[in-house]
Amino acid sequence: MGSNRLDSSAWFQRNSTTGRRAWLRWLPAVAAPVAIASGALIGSLPAGASNPLPAKTPAQVLELAASHQVQTFSGTMEQSAELGLPELPATGKPSGPASPGSVASMIELLSGKHTARIYVDGKDNARVQVMDQLAERDVVRRGSDVWFYSSKDNAAAHLAMPAHSQGPADAKDQAPPKDMQGAPGLHTPAELAQQFLSKVDPSTAVSVGSDVSVAGRAAYNLLIEPRTDATLVGRVAIAVDGENGMPLSVQVTARGADKPAFSSGFTSLSLAAPDPSVFTFTPPPGGTVKELPVPDRSREPADAHQGAMHNGAKGRVAVTGTGWETVVGTARGSASAAESMLQDPLLSQAAVAVPGGRLVSTPLLNVLVTDDGRIFAGMVAPERLQAAAAAAQ
């Protein structure tokens, strides 16, 4: 009797939990993923234009971008490149010394995703921290002193800039660009935007898309489309800050592609002056310190157009073509640069043999290393590089 009652009550309990209320117990297990998914979905939606920027014509936005005067800011930027270059896995990066400005570090920065913190205060103080996993590459500029530091091998390098580079006459020296030499594959949005805006010519279609939000700031979406078929670039989208005209992000899409092959943009930005302590750098104890030779300023004008190539070439630089069809070539006698490029295991793996040399081909940029050691680069089809190489002979 007793046991019978116990059984029936247990049966009742079981029945009630499995039957009527059991599904209620599983409700949180359903609700939690749904809540997370909807939260993620809302977060990924483009921010609504609750406070739309005043309408501007493309010419006005171009002018706004060209006239921006932001010299003091700090922020985090993300650069991602899908150029089809050999990608290194996230762990197990080459542990060899990552010397500042080496070809390897350039390729590494031009493949995959990278995050960097940038601090800029006026023209003379800047710091870029390229944040790798468990490592960091720093470029610190304070006045005429520039320090490069790589935490991987605890190596610091110092460069004393010539005094005339700080003069106000050096108008194109817009804070960060010149300080990026330690991380030549990394480009700030402002630096990139400047390069692309310089290519805008009457043959370029410029339009303004609907406003975008970058790093929490409303921005004009300036769309630049080269009309010439000669370039690999299909479209460049530049987010221009609605308030101060600072380029906040740049996305470059190859011709015929629908997703950007290269993008660089701020994920957070503050216009307050950074803490001055970030611009001080003393080489840490126990590491190596190297003094770098002062770069030759005479080749700078060409540098500005050279894009990703600007650390490779040492010799005379020849520029052919204009605007989007620009091809930059080095003269004979700079074989060392070409050799160092091809000695890099990653790059030599990416290079394919073509008539007249070896070609590193990406959706946006082609680089031709000729058999006699010259380098030609441009955002053009390989045939044009070969033609330029033949013509320069």
Next chain:
Amino acid sequence: MPSSLPADIPEAAGTARAAAAPRSSGLSLLASELKVLFGRRRTGALLLALAAIPVLIAVAVKVSSAVPAGRGPAFLDRITQNGLFVAFTAMLVSVPLFMPLAVGVVAGDTIAGEANLGTLRYLLVAPAGRVRLLLVKYAGALAFCIVAPLTVGLAGAAIGAALFPVGPVTLLSGGVVQPVEAALRIVLIAAYLAVSLAGLSAIGLFLSTLTVVPVGAMAATVVVSVVSQVMDQLPQLEWLHPWLFSHYWLGFGDMLRQPVLWDSFASNALLQAGYVAVFGALAYGRFVTKDILS
């Protein structure tokens, strides 16, 4: 596994707690759970094994020749100059396998261990309730998540200080901090790792409610952590990477920057909170609808 050995049964732990539960809230249940967890020989052995990692590293570096710069795991080449780097190296080395292993053992044992010992129903006889028991069990696993990285870090700092000189520590950004602040950074990394392991603990808790064989839940938890890390390495699954609970595990290097980068800490905490919510809810759904037969 030791759990099946009679010697491992804490002296009538289940019944002792069952007796304590009625006159108290979850707090005393938690206190007794922590006492049982950390009084267990198995837990002590796990922590000892974790503490052995920095000792092994330090001794190996001490008896071998200097590590060339940039070789081996990060920070290894700095140990001879500064003993505190033993702590950083050991924490880095233990993240992929040893920490998840230890946490898997503890989290996988939470419910299944009691079920296996036959103490689960005694715990539930008391009006403590299944929800409270689940919360207390998870809190115990979390406590282990806090203690485990701290053990590695502190053991590393201690053995490093004993075998090598201690001085100002060079951070990833090239700046230098005094040993006191470096110790603070070690604690900060331990906190980062504790947060990192919270999601895995929740997964272990859920798996533990599915079975009465603790070894199964432990092994499954460890396997899940390995699978997650393998998937994190596959470029084909890049869209999935930000959703994997192990995605930010090695991001603790951001605690060693100057200034400290909090972004990864925040993203990691949010991600782990999501895993705790989902697998906590699953564990709840399973545990309160489950027939407790042992």
